[in-house]
Amino acid sequence: MTRILLSEDEPVLARNIMRSLEGCAMHVTHAASARETETALRVGRFDLVLADVSLGDGDGIEVISAAGSRLGKTPVVVMTGQDSLYNRGRAESVPVAAFLAKPFALSRLRELVTALTTENGGPGTRTMRGPSVVMYSHDTIGLGHMRRNSSIARELVALVPGLSVLMLVGCPSGMIFEPHPGIDYVKLPSLTKLGRGAFQSGALRLDAATLRQMRSRIIDGVFEAFRPDLLLVDHEPGGVLDELLPVLEKRRRRERPCTILGLRDILDDPERVRDAWTANGTAQVIANSYDRVMIYGNEGFYPSATAYGLEAMLPGRVNYSGIVTTPGRARTRPAGKSPRAILVSGGGGRDAYPLIDTALSALATIPRRNRPAMTVVTGPLMDEELRIAASARAARLGVVCLDSVPDLASLLHAADLLITMTGYNSINEALAQGCPIITVPRLGPSAEQRIRAETLAARGLARHLCRETLTPESLARMMMAPPPVARTEGLSFDGARRAAALLALHLTRTRSRYEEEVTHAPTH
CATH class of the missing domain: 3.40.50.2000 (Glycogen Phosphorylase B;)
Incomplete structure (x- = not known):
């Protein structure tokens, strides 16, 4: 088991660091002062030392410097809330393996500790790295x-x-x-x-x-x-x-x-x-x-x-x-009402322009006083020429147009209806969020999206339009109709x-x- 010496005088931070590292199968010895650190370095052997600069009764860098030969090649990480060129210069003179300015993320510390304690030990040695x-x-x-x-x-x-x-x-x-x-x-x-x-x-x-x-x-x-x-x-x-x-x-x-x-x-x-x-x-x-x-x-x-x-x-x-x-909590949506917020997603976007263009045309056919708000996500793979055209048209209609989003689930949570093709991810993210769906399956090259759309419709999980019958008028009628409540009982979303x-x-x-x-x- 990896042995860590933690030299830190702030009790809450020390406790959080210990819990974080011990969760990674590391044994952590805590020294809460400069004196305790000196004692631990004198009697113990460690694979890595984490040392705060300000220890109340002394200076962490000075303690590490004084340990000298006892540390040998043991890597040292200096932590401080007093980040300055002076302290960084002192740390480099010891020298230390890394310098962490507080506050820092515990995940970052874990990655750093793991990297420093699993490096190869040199010629002729066999060290086990992580899986x-x-x-x-x-x-x-x-x-x-x-x-x-x-x-x-x-x-x-x-x-x-x-x-x-x-x-x-x-x-x-x-x-x-x-x-x-x-x-x-x-x-x-x-x-x-x-x-x-x-x-x-x-x-x-x-x-x-x-x-x-x-x-x-x-x-x-x-x-x-x-x-x-x-x-x-x-x-x-x-x-x-x-x-x-x-x-x-x-x-x-x-x-x-x-x-x-x-x-x-x-x-x-x-x-x-x-x-x-x-x-x-x-x-x-x-x-x-x-x-x-x-x-x-x-x-x-x-x-x-x-x-x-x-x-x-x-x-x-x-x-x-x-x-x-993506893990998330479904929103409760009122039944029997037309949607007030519509999300149109092109998935990756490579072949999504016809659907997005038709959705914008459908919105334009609805009288302004009845128009729902619309957000369009073109997808990062849409050709730039088409993306610019979709964005310009969306702006004229007062529609928010995004190239891509890191978290589709958050947009689905706020939407009353999703209009999309029938790709696995967009459809299932919407089902997990309880967001009603209108889907228009891709024509090819495989039959995957058509089969998915038909299966969804047969189970009452989504409404779908065939590409051959997709028009602004047919989509507008479906958009404004109160969507049925999808019954997802029996489906597991924690895959x-x-x-x-x-x-x-x-x-x-x-x-x-x-x-x-x-x-x-x-x-x-």
Whole structure:
């Protein structure tokens, strides 16, 4: 267990730091004064020292300096509420590993302590670093795969002390969500989906084969350097253009990492998926290269395991996690009234302009005295020319127009109605918030959105318009009609937490096997 000396004379701060670090399986010795710090350094051995500058009866930097040779190479972090060039200069002369100005976030302190206590010990030593996970999301049109992985990653780093999650993302905008301790990403060169199974380079003027080779080599380099204990792949079992197959083959030979396939509940027409998976070898990849399949949905909503033949590929190793959404509390909305606040969301935005343009036209057909307030989120992937056009038109109608938002749930909480396409994330965030939905499914290239819209409508969870019948007039009539109350009983919306719990279980098992290998491996 990592041994920490905390030299801090403020009782409340000391208690909070101790609780925070002890929650990460660290043993903390608290010294509340300069004298106690001197005594602790004289009789104890520590892996890291956290020292306040002002200790009431002395100066923390002077105490650390006097300890000299007893500290050896033990890293020291100086903390102070008196941040100045003078104190920073004194701290550097000791020297110290880091300087923290108060107030600081405890999460930042935990990350710093973890980093300083898990560095390699030098040639010939074997040090165990924290557990590691790679999450793969190829995203060529929207943001759904990356958004799901991001939600699960946040739950997972909160659940597993010292965990590092590295996300491999293909989204053209990179990792658009807010940074989080323990989570980072590698941006793969972008691909654009032309049709079912057809891709081209998204920005670089390269052919798809060259780009696939580049992406595959980046992925292989990440695995060689990062050596993850667990791989979570979203949606594409072999990766887009089969770019994951080399690392999956290495995994089969080396027995590491644990591999889990995460799938949204509805993929495409079931018969088409089963036939394609059999023909292109994907079914064999799932059966031979994955330890488990995790379905981000509820079996009562859509029977994915049987519809797509997953249970036959991995008998007894298919789980439903429930729907992956952002945690939040649903708002109580009055029944039988027309909406006064409408949110129009384009998801990623790549193909959302026709829906947004029609929604703005629908609003214009409603007399001003009856018009509801409207907010439009175009999505970060909308072409700039179209985004500018949508923004200008929205301004003329008094509509708030945003490019993207980090927290869609907060906008849904304030809205009386959501108008969107039928992507997994937007729809399920609205259901979790209890926000009524009008959905217009994407025409292709897969049937996923059409099947989702029909399933939602059949269960009374959303109203939908086909793209062929979408007009400003038809949408305006539906917009102004009092929405029915969606009945979400039987649907679980804590999929991120439940998925993280399952990953943590497999991570612990894989990590235990690896630690045993390292412990018994010969040193040279």
